[in-house]
Amino acid sequence: MGGIRELIIEWQTTRTVVAEVERAEHPDIVDRHGRTWTWVSKDLYRHCGNAAPVWMINDFGLPTQAALDNPNYDLCEICLNGRIRNVPDCKPEWNCSHTMHQRESGGGA
Numbered sequence: 001m002g003g004i005r006e007l008i009i010e011w012q013t014t015r016t017v018v019a020e021v022e023r024a025e026h027p028d029i030v031d032r033h034g035r036t037w038t039w040v041s042k043d044l045y046r047h048c049g050n051a052a053p054v055w056m057i058n059d060f061g062l063p064t065q066a067a068l069d070n071p072n073y074d075l076c077e078i079c080l081n082g083r084i085r086n087v088p089d090c091k092p093e094w095n096c097s098h099t100m101h102q103r104e105s106g107g108g109a
Contacts, residue, residue: 031057035078049073 026039037045043053049072052060063079071087074096090096 029054029057031060033062033078035076048075048079 023039028039029037029045031037031047035047037047037052037057040046040051043055044051045054045057048063050060050063062081063073063075065083065086067073068075068080068083069086071090075085
């Protein structure tokens with residue numbers, strides 16, 4: 001059992017080193033809107049719930065209103081671009097990483 005545990009620890013350590021090397025080889029990309037895209041794998045980068053290959057990043061516009069109204073997206077201020085999200089407030093028990101922006105009237109959808 002000890003031998004397997006040591007192999008697993010060695011593999012995890014090696015994988016961490018490889019991941020750091022891979023990350024260093026793939027710096028973040030800032031698009032024409034000022035959004036920062038972070039490398040995921042191969043030539044795939046991610047920003048605000050979207051993923052795209054390097055060649056496609058500059059083709060991405062700002063999210064549509066439908067995407068803004070989707071509570072599954074945790075959008076940054078650049079993606080929101082001053083627009084209002086028509087979704088209900090996040091509830092504390094959801095343990096969300098974001099805060100939904102409400103309509104001026106104060107009510108959700």
